[in-house]
Structure formats: structure tokens, C-alpha cells
Amino acid sequence: MPKAVRRTFVLVTTPVALLGAAAPSPTGSSGVGDPYFPLSGNGGYHVGHYDLTLRYDPGSGHLDGKAVLTARATQRLGRFDLDFKGLTVTGLTVDHTKAGFRRDGQELVVTPKRALGKGERFTVTVTYQGKPGPVTDPDGSPDGWIPTDDGAFVAGEPQGAMTWFPSNSHPTDKSSYDFTITVPKGHTAVANGVLLSERTAHAKTTFRWRQSEPMAAYLATATVGKFTVQQYTTRDGIRVYNAVDSREAAAAAPVLKKLPSVLEWEAKLFGPYPFRAAGSIVDHAPNVGYALETQSRPVYDRAPDLSTLVHENAHQWFGDSVSLTSWKDIWLNEGFATYTEWLYAEQHGGDSAQKTFDDLYAKPASDGLWEFPPGDPGSGANIFGTPVYARGAMALHVLRTTVGDPAFFRILRAWAAEHRDGHGTTAQFERLAERVSGKKLDSLFQTWVYAPGKPNRP
Template sequence: MTAPHRQAPGRRTAVLRREAVLATVPVAVAALLGAAGPAAAGTHGAAGAGDPYFPLSGNGGYHVEHYDLTLRYDTGSRHLDGKAVLTARATQKLTRFDLDLKGLKVTGVTVDRSAAGFRHSGQELVVTPRHALHKGQEFRVTVTYNGTPKPVTDPDGSQDGWIPTDDGAFVASEPQGAMSWFPANSHPKDKSTYDFTITVPKGRTAVANGVLRGQHTANGRTTFRWHQAEPMAAYLATATVGKFKVEHYTTRDGIEVYNAVDAREARAAAPVLKKLPSVLEWESKLFGPYPFRAAGSIVDHAPDVGFALETESRPVYDSAPGVSTLVHENAHQWFGDSVSVTAWKDIWLNEGFATYAEWLYSEQHGGDSAQKTFDALYGRPASDELWSFPPGDPGSGKNIFGTPVYARGAMALHELRKAVGDRDFFRILRCWAAEHRAGHGTTAQFVRVAEHLSGKDLDGLLHTWIYTQGKPNKS
């Protein structure tokens, strides 16, 4: 993600952002079981996944295997009708469980086709099934709901989720906004496959994740069907709606590309989007095979949003991106989307890596070297915002899109590169992406991978750059 413009270079790079092998299954399973969090005692699923920065995000007691979302959005009235069918598996005995859903009216809930009790408590939709669910049991929850979705305001004051635009909606949900438009187990620990069926007025396009399975128009409305086959965290889902010019093609590597561009951004976006296949090919050489079967871009005209997001398989931009932003958001497809964090404090594993991809792209395409970029940043005084908190533990949800997470996170990777040499450094990046593909990773796991592949003790170096307060000494 790139940081709001008011930050430098937080969630959307002002300078740095906008311009500028182990088996996967055990990793993923361990993270999913961990999603049960504090719910181990009793038969009520916890109201949160245990994240200290966002205590109510996600839920305990179950894992969602698949979401089937049917949405109907009226761009004039901004009214949304939704039906969500969640196929889930209990990770403990459950007589009650929660879903994250905020600001929308629920009209009915069933569990395995039997009517279930439900009530809203803040952002939690509390569901009481007719019969207790046993540990390991697969079950299906159907929620019907409607209303006018509104974005979620995050601790840093920015908004995410379903953000209305003059011709539709810009839908980008990091870190909490998924609950503004569908009921979810909304924490990165819980990754699922998705189907979307989205109906909008004729003349509008609805763009979601994955592969377009079909579209048809009848009675003045067009329905789009999308399928995301690879696991995805809820915050990476999108259902962006607008008046878009669309192009689709298949790369020589077999990746299905779908670009949707607001006409007001088309001229500025065209030369950048033309580079997407070469950017994906370049990143694949550095990081390993592209992790999804689909790719593309959603370029909206949303001047009040102020950020872009690496929505899985198809990043969404609030305006025509620069090349650095294109590189950044697509690097996230490996680091953040395929390999997800288990806690928001580890977000530098997403943003530091995507920012360093920008540095590498510049270095290998006639721009500044990574070392020159590093030196310019290091030249900032100790009082600068860059050194205000360590990237590996920002301290609160308010800081997760702050400058240190992006820039100092990238600096930590550059220090690692200097310590181990290019050969081992790029082996580490590829191995990290391969070992945790479609799963999760932590900072401690990354350090172990780096030490194993390089044969060096890196704990001191990485601890200094990732976890210590203040401006580190150069190595």
C-alpha cells in the first residue's frame, strides 16, 4: 500500500512510494489455527483474532475457507444489497461466533440452512447457530444485508473500505475496511478463496480480484462474475465500481491481465500500464514465479482517497500511477498478498519489501542506485520522522503506514544485502517468497531464512535496523 499524501512516504509514497524450501501448508495451517486466538476457553468464538493493534479485527474459533459474495450496488442512491455465503471450519467447539460487519443492516442469518440468532454489537455481528458446531466441522453461514456502506476511519485518520466516488465506489480495505461491505473474518491470519457476483447499472464496470468468469446485461444492469482461486486476506478483496475503459490480454507467461481505467486518468495511465508485463517479468526474475493466475490494474479517479492498494492480483489506484507506484504495488503480490503477515506489527515485511523493490527497479533501469537512495535517507538528522519508531514494531495501528515502516524497512533490507552479498540476498528473497507462498510469515522466520541461506549470524544487524529506537549506526 502507499500512504496518504499527508504522510511522507507512509501508506502511499510521496517520494519513496508514489514517485520515486519449507512446505507452505504447515505455515498456513499454523497461522489459521492461531486465528482461534483467545477463544481457546469456552464455546464462544473470540471477538478478535488477538492482534494487539486491532483487537476486534478478525474472529476466533473458525477459519473461512471460501467467500461467495453477491452484491448489487446502485451508484445513484449508493445503496448496497448483499448476500454473503461463507464456507468455514470450526477450530474449536462453537455455540456462538462473530463476524466483522459495520454500518449495514442484517436481514437474516442461517447456519447450514437453519435460521440462526444474530445481533449487532459495534463492529461485531454475533451469530448463535441452532446447533453447536464441533471442532473440525465444516459449516456454511449465509448473511443477507443491505444499506449505504461507509468507509472505516483508521487510527491515523485516513479512511478505507467502501469509499463512494462520483461514478461508483473505490474499494480498498487495508487494514480494517472489509467489514464496511461484507461480513468477514477480517484479519490477515485468515485467508480464503473468493467468488464475486456484482450487479451495477448498465454503463458501469465492477472489478474484483482474480479472473473474470463472465458478464451479462439485462434490464438496464450488468452483472460481473469474478473468481479468486488463490487464498486472500479479506483486506485485499475489492469490488471497485466506476465508468472504466477496459483492456484484457494474456502475457507470454500465461497471466491473464485485466486493466480498468477511468477515462479521466487514461492518458496519464497508458504509458505506465504498458510497462506492467515487463514489470511482472522483472519482479518474477528477482522474487520467483508470479504467485497468481491473474494480474492487472484498476485506475480510478478518486481525488479524495489519497492512496493506492495492492488488492490481490489487481492493485487499485486512486489516480494514474507513476512507474514506482506500479512497481511497489505489484511487488506486494509476492510480499503482503501471497506471503501475508500474522500480525500488523510485522507490516514492514510488506511495505519495506515493496519499497526496496522500487529502489532495485531504479537501480536496474537507469536511475539512482539503492546505495544512493539509502545514503540520502541516512543523511537525515536523528530528529527526523524516519527514526521516530522502529519498523518492526511501530507501536500502534496509528503508525503502521508511517515513514519508518516503508523507508527504514527498505534500509534494513539494504543493510542485509550489503552484509550477505547480492547472490545470497536475492536467494533469500526468492526463498522467502517460495517457502511461505499462499501462507504467512513473521520477522523471526525471515531472520532464520536469511541466516540459514547466508550462513551468517544476522540477529544483531537486523535487530538494530528493525527493532531499535533512534538512528542506527552504519554498518
């Protein structure tokens, strides 16, 4: 996600409704303990698959939804939570048996009729309806289901997935997905992965999508609009689906034309593209202020420039396939994608990465670039700040100049390969870099990733 124009923080609240019986113990935790978003995710279970059926009317803004979660208990569960905010729950079952539930802010607290045993597989079905809208993040940006003049821009980083489907919404819980989305004829609904079918009947069109590779909930999308669609398969067998708002088509066309070559170039640096599908969703959403690396198909609020296209598709390796373990490590996403922009410019007739580094390093110690370290920004309000992106990229450049190009690019490829479809931490990346390079790098990481203030020049 490129850094957005941020707005004043607004606290979004939801009235609490109580349904069902008092919860027996033991219970799954209401969050996974993330230091920046303590209520994101839930303990006690892992969701293997989401089957989401949605019907959306852009005119009224009304959404009808049915979510079927196939999960496995990681402990004995008499009660567990789902992240779900705002929409009205009309029914809930666990293993096809009616379950008790209550609302507690962003938590949907579920009490199954019988306790679930550790290791037991179970199915949760939630039906719901209402007018979805975004949450406001700590930095003031909208996040989640964001209505537009012809549909909705759906981008969930870091916590917006809960605005449109119940989930275990933390990057540590990754799942496969099926989407069935019905919209008025003339509209297009675009989700992640491969388009399985598109059928029109009774003035409605239903799109079925499948994301087979594991995906964090924040990377899911169901963007709706009046789009022009382009489909093709690259010579590497990647199925590309581009959906473009007509108001952005002229500006987007020359950039989207470069997508296959960008993916090929990134694959040479980082290893094989990690998904079956690729593409772009170019919406006309001027009030959003950012793009997001929604898995397999980034969503853009306007026609992207080439650097943004390079950035969001670099995230398919760094952020999507290899996901965060904690939001404080977001530089592993944004610093890596930003440095990919530098590398692309360097290898395509632009400034060298060294020149970009030098220009940034010339900024005075009072500049916002040095306000906080990229490896621990300090709060959710800072995770999309300049230090995460630019100083994160600078840290990678220092690593590159320290270990040399051959070792550096082996490190990037090994990181993408060894953590594919999984997760990583900064500590793990540091250990991998030391193993591949044969160099002790603790001082480098402490100075450039963790220490506050402007570092001494390397």
C-alpha cells in the same frame, strides 16, 4: 500501499442492536489478538471460501448483499463472531437454519441453533442492505467502501473489509472468493482474480469474478465505476485486466503499458508470479489519497507513476501471497515493496540502491524517518508511517550489503517460495536469512528493524 496523506482521526461508531437468544458457551473469540487491531478477525473457525453476491446503485449509494461463507470450526462453537459494520442484516442462517444474531460495534455475534463440533464444516449465509461507507483508520485515512462520483473505490487495508461484507477479517485467515456484482449498464464492477463472465440484461450488467488463490479479506475489492477496459494475456500466461477511468486514461497509459515487463522483472528476482491474474484498477478518487495492492489487481486512486506500479505489484509476492501474521510486522510488506522500487531504479538507469540509502541516512536523528522502528511501529496509527517504508527498505539494503547479492536474492526467492499462499513473521524471515546466508544476523535485525532511533552507520 504507498504512504497516504493522512487526516485527523475520527472515531466511527455503530449503534448496537440485539437479536436472538443469549449465547451459550463455548464461544469463538471476538478477535485474534492482534496488538494493533484487537477486534480484527475472529477465533474458533477458518473461512475456506466466500461467495459474495452484490447489487450496487451508484446513484443512490445503496448496496444489497448476500454473503455465503464456507467455514470449518477449529473448536466447539456455541457462538462465534463475524466482522461486519454499518449495514443492516436482513437474514442469517447457519447450515440453512435460522440463527440468532446481535450487533456489538464491529462484531456480528452469531448463535447457531445447535453447537458446532470441532472440525465440523458449516455454511453461514448473511443477507444485508444499506448505504456502505468507509471507516476511519487510527491514522485518519478512509478505509473500506469509499463512494466516488461514479461508483465506489473499495480498498480494505487494514480493517475496511467489514464495511461491505461479513468476514473473518484478519490476514491470518485467508480464503478463496467468488464475486457476482450487478451494477447499472455502462458501469463496470472489478474484483479480484479472473473474470468468468459479463452479462447485460434489463439495463443491468452482472460481472462474475473468481479469486482461486487464498486471499486475506482486506485485499478483496469490488470497485465500481465508468471504466475503459483492456484485457490480454502475457507470454507467461497471466490474464491481465485493466480498468481505467477516462479522466486518468492519458496519464495512466504509458505506465500500464509497462506492467508485463515489470511483472517479468519482478518474477526474475522473486520467483514465479503467484496468481493467475494481474492488472490495474485506475479510478478517479482524489479524496482517497492512496493506492492499494488489492490481490491480483491493485487499485489506484489516480494514474500511478512507474514507481507506484512497481511497488504495488511487488506486494503481490510480499503482502498478498506471503501475508502478515500480525500488523506490527507490516514492514515485511511495505519495506519489501519500497526496496523493490530501489532495485527497479538501480537496474533501469536510475539511482543505485546505495545512493538512495545514503541520501536517507544523511537525514538528522531528529527526522521522522527515525521516529520508531519498522519492526514494531507501536500502534495502528503508525503502520503507514515513513519508518515502515523507508527504514524498512534500508534494513533490507543493510542485509544485502552484509550477506552479498547472491545470498540476498536467494533469501528473497526462498521467502516468497516457502511462505507462498501463507504467512510469515519477522522472526521467521530472520531465521531464513541466517540459514541461507550462513551468517549470524541477530545484531543487524535488532539494530535496523527493532531498535528505536538512528542506527550507527553500517
